Amino acid sequence: MSKYNTLKGVADIYTPEIYRWQTIEDTAREVFTLYGFSEIRTPIIEYTEVFTRSIGQSTDIVDKEMYTFNDRGGRGISLRPEGTASVVRCYVQNNLHTLPAPQRFYYTGAMFRYERPQKGRFRQFHQIGAEVFGSEGPKVDAEMLSMINVLLKRLNINDTTLEINSIGCRECRPNFRAAIVAFFSEKEAHLCTDCKVRLKNNPLRLLDCKNEACATLRGGLPSIPDYLCDNCRGHHQRLKDLLDTLKISFVENPMIVRGLDYYTRTTFEVTTQHLGAQKAVIAGGRYDNLVQEFGGPPATAAIGFAIGMERMAELMEDSSARCQPPTRLYFAPLGKEAEAISLSLCESLRLRGIGVLCGEGDLSLKRHMKIADRFNAAFVIIIGQEEIDRGETLWRRLSDGQQGIAGITRIEEYLALIP
């Protein structure tokens, strides 16, 4: 075995799987454009600080999952583990706040996290994400969730649930956090070992521990909405009202706290039951302080989300994925002269926008037929010596075997074959 294999947790994507991916990408571009988003492309590598400062030093992502290394110049560099940090860096670096507000961007591309692969989780995975800068109002939250809704509908993906939550802002989160700490401190002895650490480092994450014992302890937990300040409470209520107006169904899930430190107020996930343990297909939220923390204009509120491509593609497996566009005509030349004629006919047809394939002149007709069939061609155009002598070609429709003749150089007659 001297063959090379892919690295652990990365994958080649090709036909027919690639058509599902293209459908998702094409549809997302279309829908996002309708909502006023324009594409943004940022590098896959950044200074490591771009990620550690935004995502949070104590999160799992930067703590143990980043591909980090020094380049030949000794610069500390990381492969991006997610998209938002780079977009924010780009926004600040290029003073994009000077564009008409709010600014809307979407991106697509590969992300990297050093994790143990499992269903729906890879070391190189792909996201389509969108970000809006410069609007604090819940209208943007609702609009974004509506955009997601439209995308899912267009892709024929049902069976998903939109879950929303609010985790407060700089003003009210400390109160809430203190209440959580107080609540669990009494029960610390009964918490799992992970949660004992969380109690000190990141108490919010006590909320979504899956350990049964911890889940039981959560009974009687102070309710998050009770601790939101008036502004955050108002924001959250307004969002829910707008979602109702737009007839977007959702459930409130006070346990959504997200694993990245930059989130404020609205957080949300689109979940499914079809992906094993990885139920989040799309996730995102507000990050009203991050732009300022990156040195951008103060009080630049922002919100964004990311779609997991691999997970999305898996959901589409039974759904209406676009198939490879069929080759409409297959040219079957018999002999060198016929091959040359076929080749130039093919070029003419391609210039007219018709997808055609040209076989090789030294194949038997039987081989040609088999190949045409395998490529799903609608018609085979047979050109042998007899045809050349008569100045015409023989066409055969593969679906029913009907045959006819066409003038050898009359492009219109080939075009006419195609419905």
Next chain:
RNA sequence: GUGAGCAUAGCUCAAUUGGUUAGAGCACUGGACUGUGGCUCCAGGGGCUGGGGGUUCAAGUCCCCUUGUUCACCCCA
């Protein structure tokens, strides 16, 4: 990083309590049909049974190690 399962042809899988030459379907190539595909029939190529070591008269099968993979935990898209 932790735990469990699985590695046999390109793919999906067989192979009695350990037993002699490791099989089948699909796919591929050729033929039946020398200028006509799909369906059918026939034939052919393909394997160090993931790798290494051990037990045994005998190992695809049992044991150990290793690598890969799958699923789950942590966490996340």
